[in-house]
Amino acid sequence: MKKIIAALDGLRLNQTTIQTAITLAGDIKAHLVGIFLDDFTRNSFSMYEVIEGGEFSEKKLRKLAEKDRQIRDLAVKDFELACQEAGIQYSVRRDTAIALQDLLKESIYADLLVIGSRDSFSRIEEPPPARFLRDLLSAVQCPVLVTPEKYTPIKKVVMLYDGAPASVFAIKMFTGIMPRELPVEVITVKDDNLHLPENKLMKEFMKRHCPRATYKILKGEAEKEIQHHLLEESPGSLIVLGAYQRSAVSRWFRESMADVLIRSLESPLFIAHNK
Known part of the structure; x- marks a missing residue:
């Protein structure tokens, strides 16, 4: 049984994160842990x-x-009730130390972390992705599912592939965790020929994991074409990215590009x- 953790702010509970995590836990028969980051420095009020x-x-x-405290207690009860109604296995943990450090430690022992794209775990409003999310993604120890503001059931998977090890690694992680019944499309961008990078090896690999996957090769500048293509996707499409680090691992996904997509x-x- 896999372990999914959901990062939750009891003072600003993200229902989309809860719904996504519960649905996924039910689909793959995973144990869901609600990580309530009750950071002792986090309050809903200012010192003024x-x-x-x-x-x-x-x-x-x-x-x-x-x-x-009452708001946080109620948030935990809301989470527990949602899990009970869905009939999934779950537990709750309330981490009271520094939120980022606690969540990074939790990620070492998880198969997947679910977190909202607009969660900042701060009283101060920040445009997404907030600093908390950027710092988390650069150091997290397990794959992360970043949820949008509004929940939409996942109906399709779009995998971004550029031939680099990082993009293949993300696909490996995805196929080892997520349900495989969904339609899968592999997207590549090239500025010269329109051949899939490492065509034989990649298709041999995908045949074992997503045998009905389709392939689309776009021509042009990678960042521009990827963003344009994904903006045309329906909200029910889940996007698989191959890198998010301060130093670029993939020639596509520098931190700035990942920020744009989020x-x-x-x-x-x-x-x-x-x-």
Whole structure:
């Protein structure tokens, strides 16, 4: 049985992340762990709200902190109820230390991490992807499924392949975790000939994992063509990316390109990279 972890902010519960993780856990008969990142530095209020009459108010701080605690407790109950209604195996963990460090440690012992594209785990609003997500993706120890703002059932898989080991590694990770009944399309961009990189080896590999996969080769500048093509995909398409690191592993997916896809697409992204 595989283990899926869902990164959740009890003060700003992401229902799309929960629904995606529960659906996937049910499909592949996985155990789902709701990781509630109750970082001790994370509050829903600012310190300015604790000032009363020009002075720090211990009473007001306790009141606001108690309100946050109640909101977090209710979020855990909502998650547990959703899992019970879906009939999946689940557990809950509430990590109270530094959120990023806790989640990176949790990822070492997980097969997949599910997190929202707009989750910042901060009171301060940030455009996606927030710094938390960028830092997580550059150091995470398992594949990550980044969910869009709105939940849509997955109906198709688009795999981005450029012949580099990183893109093949992501496909390996995906086929080892996710359901295989979905239609699969492999996308490649080339600026010279229109032959699939390592054609024989790649198709031999895909035949064992996704035998009915189709292939599309686009011509032009990779980043431009990939973004244009994916923007035309339906929200029900899941995109498999081959890299997300501070130093580029693939000639396609520098950090900036991955950021663009997270920000611009209304599709879930499966991101994995070998270090």
